[in-house]
Amino acid sequence: MSSETPSSVADTSTAGISSSSSLSSSSSTAGKQKEKARVSRTSLILWHAHQNDAAAVRKLLEEDPSLVSARDYDKRTPLHVASLHGWIDVTKCLIEFGADVNAQDRWKNTVSSSSSSSSFPALLDAPLADAEGAKKHSMIELLKSYGGLSYGQNGSHFEPKPVPPPLTNKCDWEIEPSELDFSNSNIIGKGSFGEILKASWRGTPVAVKRILPSLSDDRLVIQDFRHEVNLLVKLRHPNIVQFLGAVTERKPLMLITEYLRGGDLHQYLKEKGALSPSTAINFALDMARYIKASILLYLLWGKEHLSTHLSGLL
Numbered sequence: 001m002s003s004e005t006p007s008s009v010a011d012t013s014t015a016g017i018s019s020s021s022s023l024s025s026s027s028s029t030a031g032k033q034k035e036k037a038r039v040s041r042t043s044l045i046l047w048h049a050h051q052n053d054a055a056a057v058r059k060l061l062e063e064d065p066s067l068v069s070a071r072d073y074d075k076r077t078p079l080h081v082a083s084l085h086g087w088i089d090v091t092k093c094l095i096e097f098g099a100d101v102n103a104q105d106r107w108k109n110t111v112s113s114s115s116s117s118s119s120f121p122a123l124l125d126a127p128l129a130d131a132e133g134a135k136k137h138s139m140i141e142l143l144k145s146y147g148g149l150s151y152g153q154n155g156s157h158f159e160p161k162p163v164p165p166p167l168t169n170k171c172d173w174e175i176e177p178s179e180l181d182f183s184n185s186n187i188i189g190k191g192s193f194g195e196i197l198k199a200s201w202r203g204t205p206v207a208v209k210r211i212l213p214s215l216s217d218d219r220l221v222i223q224d225f226r227h228e229v230n231l232l233v234k235l236r237h238p239n240i241v242q243f244l245g246a247v248t249e250r251k252p253l254m255l256i257t258e259y260l261r262g263g264d265l266h267q268y269l270k271e272k273g274a275l276s277p278s279t280a281i282n283f284a285l286d287m288a289r290y291i292k293a294s295i296l297l298y299l300l301w302g303k304e305h306l307s308t309h310l311s312g313l314l
């Protein structure tokens with residue numbers, strides 16, 4: 001999540017006011033406004049949880065206790081967010097309001113396993129876990145004291161334990177095209193077979209790689225697209241752009257990932273010029289972690305994953 005206020009949060013006050021005052025609106029308009037307000041409040045509590053703002057989280061929960069079970073597009077709850085960062089006060093507040101310490105996100109991570117910030121908690125040395133080692137440990141203890149289950153129920157956060165790839169069922173990641181909102185979209189990049197657009201999915205900004213209609217029937221393009229989806233569906237790592245889903249059953253074919261506000265490294269270098277040594281080292285470390293993840297993928301799932309995966313970087 002970025003350190004900027006999410007765009008949907010900026011809508012909150014407007015959505016809140018209009019949904020309560022527009023008595024004369026048609027029921028469908030009122031329904032849409034209600035839905036918008038709900039999405040905004042979900043964003044807001046996730047945002048405050050991310051920002052370690054326990055007071056703001058408490059205020060929201062006092063107004064609407066059901067927000068304790070709010071979910072983002074990855075079905076992550078405020079408690080997932082708070083525990084990932086090690087925010088003890090926010091976590092205690094959420095638990096006080098009845099948060100489920102064993103809630104599973106879309107990737108089947110419980111709150112306690114996500115404290116390790118990866119679905120390969122013990123195999124990958126997650127950067128966040130590195131940076132927040134002490135805090136993570138306190139968080140795990142806290143969640144365990146409230147009945148939080150360790151990864152895989154019988155494993156530990158610290159024991160190497162291979163896990164199967166997440167989201168192997170197509171129904172978990174096939175996206176219904178009508179859920180994608182292109183009303184305020186803009187083109188943010190171009191690839192060999194399509195364009196990349198910023199759009200919105202379930203109230204959140206996403207990047208959509210859309211295969212050009214002229215290439216939609218090209219057998220090799222389709223094969224390449226499916227190959228990319230099959231690979232991305234198996235990846236989850238803090239240093240890899242997060243795959244969210246794909247449209248593979250209708251045309252245009254689309255691949256949806258999290259939207260990166262900072263763009264790619266090439267764009268960054270073009271805008272900012274030479275990097276300071278410390279920034280360069282941090283970027284290099286992130287890439288090294290990504291390569292380490294790739295090697296582990298190779299050990300887990302075979303050669304073709306390593307070659308395709310690394311080709312994106314080299």
Ligand SMILES: Nc1ncnc2c1ncn2[C@@H]1O[C@H](COP(=O)(O)OP(=O)(O)OP(=O)(O)O)[C@@H](O)[C@H]1O
Binds near residue numbers: 192209267
């Ligand atoms: N998730 C994202 N968030 C923000 N910008 C993105 C994202 N994905 C891609 N872009 C933008 O779109 C540009 C092209 O993206 P990318 O290189 O991934 O396309 P591609 O289709 O994979 O290209 P190719 O198939 O030719 O390798 C990037 O340089 C970046 O500026």
